[in-house]
Amino acid sequence: MFYTLVRKDLLLEFRTKEIIIPMFTFGLAIILIFSLSFNASQEINHTFSPGLLWIIILFVSSLGLHRMFVLEKEFDAFTLNLAAPIDRGTIFISKVVSGTILLLIAEIMIIPPFVVFMNLSIPSNWPIMMLILIIGDLGIMSIGAIISSLSMRAKLSEILFPILFFPLVSPHLIACVKATNYWFKGIPFINWQSWVYLIITFFIIFFLVGFMIFDFIAEE
Amino acid sequence: MMFNIYNIINNTPMVPDQFWAQKIFYLHVPIAWTGFLSYLIVMIAGILFLKRKNIFWDHLGFAAAEIGTLFITLVLITGPIWAKPIWGTWWTWEPRLTTTLILFLIYIGYFMLRAFGGHPERTSRYAAVLGIIAFIDVPIIFFSVRFWEEKYQSHPQVEITKQNPEIIIPFLISLVIFTILFVFMLKYRLHVLKVIFDR
Amino acid sequence: MLTINNISKSFFHRKILENLSFKVKRGDTIALLGKNGIGKSTLLRILGKISQPDVGDILYKNSSIYKEKASVRKGMLYLGHDVGLYPSLSVIDNIKFACTVHGVKVKENSILNTLNQLGLSKRIDDQIKIFSKGMLQSLKYALADLIEWDILFFDEPFSSLDLKRRKIAQDYINQWTSKSKTMIFATHDPEWGLSYCSRILLLDDCKIKIDQKTTQTEINQITKTLQ
Known part of the structure; x- marks a missing residue:
């Protein structure tokens, strides 16, 4: 059942291309704006590029999440999922997984131009880093799926979503940026593994909370 | 309350290197404690509301969120006032301050959700969920900021309180008085919400 | 089959449903009547577990749909006001998805067969966002035909249908009635309810005002309340 739901989300994206293409172009636009507005030397680029990368991922993911839940709202399609004999937790997990897959695809498209424009050496x-990206994305999507299903039926949902999402995800962002930073500087994994554990903890906590609580937020 | 302020001004010893700035400690810490207490209550009320579906728990959560945000705002005001003379800067990205700020932002969102949520019953449910995840986020924010800021700022007042009973007794009095104030505000607000609801 | 125990639902100050209780027996065909905005759709959405009641419980085949696993709801089919399918997916993808989430495996042939009866067989690869209201309404009948259900909740079975499609729709309903399936229709048409359903539920003032067999019901009894 889980597989069917994920497949449906990916099929929807394949048909509409309403999520990945905007995510990609939006990410490019941010890179452009940042490079132009700072016009920084290479050392400075080196110091803040991990932070910048995660800011881009966060913005892009909030765009994608919002879009993903808007697609469910049109024609009242979400009722089909609700009325069917599927546990609400399964719907939540499928949203997290398909969101992560879409976000990863967008990242794979965004990161090469990011490296080129910022003049970075990998x-x-x-x-x-792949591991950090995958778990980081899973964490972002877990809390993001909770928040976007909270805000999707509200008025002003496109404003309400980032207002709720950004503060809640901030500790996760700190951990992701820190880990990326250490990796980027080439410091051995042993010295900064606690950050990766923090990312994993965040993901597990909000994944479980979402799984348990989705019953209360999925229904009208 | 009046007695408390009088007590703080006249009956507490000056800490040698902090002078008057240290007085705000008697207000700042109890206010912060009350703020976090009310957010804890928001979470507990949220859990009970989801379980029992009784409107009382929704009102309790809402009232506690409002009062908590009021207190947290005061913390964010008194914090810099205290920090300026002691740390030499209005703001540092120190774990407690940062946690408080992030929590404050989450609760701004909480009130927006309450205002724009649509159907009231659903909004109550969503607000309860948000109250729960907001409080779950608190320890995570705290630890990540603590790791993040390696040159960890010391809290001078903590060591002082351990040493000096002349400070700790007025502090405890202030703590109790603020908690009592909180309980009264909560009761009053609950009553108002109930009257509005029943009308 | 279905037991509704003390359901209440309010939108803040305004009560929509208050302490509603009734039983649905196997083979009942119920016409749910009432004025606009009285709570017919809300009640159906609660039964379909899309909306949550403030209090109350619903037992389906003796297990609570609130306290037990989702799999106990297998066999319930809810068809709402909107079509409840994905606008950007094609007809065939939508139907396949809907059948799979309801735990039903269907063959491509039977899908084509059903769509053929509804006059939609040439459009199977079209995205449903370009469909007219009436075609979307027909799609609901395709779902009801393909998914095996024990109880059906149908909101406004005939809205936006032209005469030809309406006749096809009526044929489907007659077919289900002859198999003595259990159905609840929310409708605005008391005369249709009286002639095709076996039982009338009339909602008024948050309560069920009339609950009786259609054979014992006079039309003016209902129209008086509806006016």
Whole structure:
């Protein structure tokens, strides 16, 4: 059942392309704005690029999440999921997973131009970075799916969503930026593994909370 | 309340290197404590509302959120006033301050959700959920900011209180008085909400 | 089959439903009547577990749909005001998805067969966002035909249908009635309710005002309340 729901989300995206393309272009636009407005030397680019990367991911993910839940609202399609004999927790997990897949695809498209425009050199142990990206995205999507289903039926949902989402996700963002920063400077994993554990903890906590609580927020 | 302020001004010893600035400690810390207490109450009320569906718990959560935000605002005002003479700067990204600020922002969103949520019954449910996840976020914010700020700021007042009974007794009095004030405000606000609801 | 226990629902100050209790027996065909905004749709959405009541419980085949796992709701089908399908997906994708989430496996042939009866077989690869209201309404009948259900909640079964589609729709309903399936229709048409349903539920003032067999009901009894 979980597979069907994820498949539906991806199929929707495949048909409409309303999520990934805006995410990608929006990400490019942010990179452009930042490069132009700071016009910084390479050392400065090096120091703040981890933070910038996660800011871009956060903005892009909030765009994607909002879009994902708007697609559910048109034609009242979400009622189909609600009325069907599926546990609400399953719907939540499917949203987190399909959101993460879409976000990862957008990141794969965004990161190469990011590296090129910011003139960055990539450290060699990139599998760890992949891990940080995947768990980081899962964490962002867990809290994001809770918040966007809270705000999707409200008036002003497009404003309410970032106002609720950004403060709540801030500790997660700190951890992701820190971990990326250490990785980027080439410091051995042993020295900063606690940050990765913090990211994992955040993901697990909000994944479980969302799983348990989705019953109360999915219904009208 | 009056007695408390009088007591703080006249009957507490001056801390050698802090002078008058230290007096705000008697207000700042109890206010912060009350603020976090009310947010804890928001969470508990949220859980009970989701379980029992009784409108009382919704009112309790709302009232506590309002009073809590009032107190947290005061914390954010008194904090810099105290920090300026002692740390030499209005604001540092110190774990407690940062946690308080983030929590304040989340609760601004909480009130917006209450205002723009649509159907009242659903809004109550959503607000309860938000109250729960906001409070779950508190320890995570605290620890991540604490790791983040490596040159961790010391809290001079904590060590002082441990040493000096002349400070700790007025402080405790202030703490109790603020908690009592909070309970009265909460009761009053609950009554108002109930009257509005029943009308 | 379905037991509704003390359901209440209010939108803040305004009570919509108050202490509603009734039972639905197997084979009942119920016409749910009432004025606009009286809570017919709300009641159906609560039964379909899309909306939450403030208090109360619903037992379906003796298990509570609130306290037990979602799988106990298998066999319930809710068709709402809006079509409840994804506008950007094609007809065939939508139907396949709807059947799978309801735990039903269907063959492509039977989907084509049903769509053919509804006059939609040429449009199976079209996105449903370009469909007219009446075509979307017909799609609901396709769902009801393909998904195996034990109880059906249908909000406004005939809205936006032209005469031809209305006749097809009526044929489907007759077919289900002859198999003595359990159905609840929310409708504005008391005469249709009296002639095609076996039982009348009339909502008024947050309560069920009339609950009786259609054979014992006079039309003016109902129209008096509706006016």
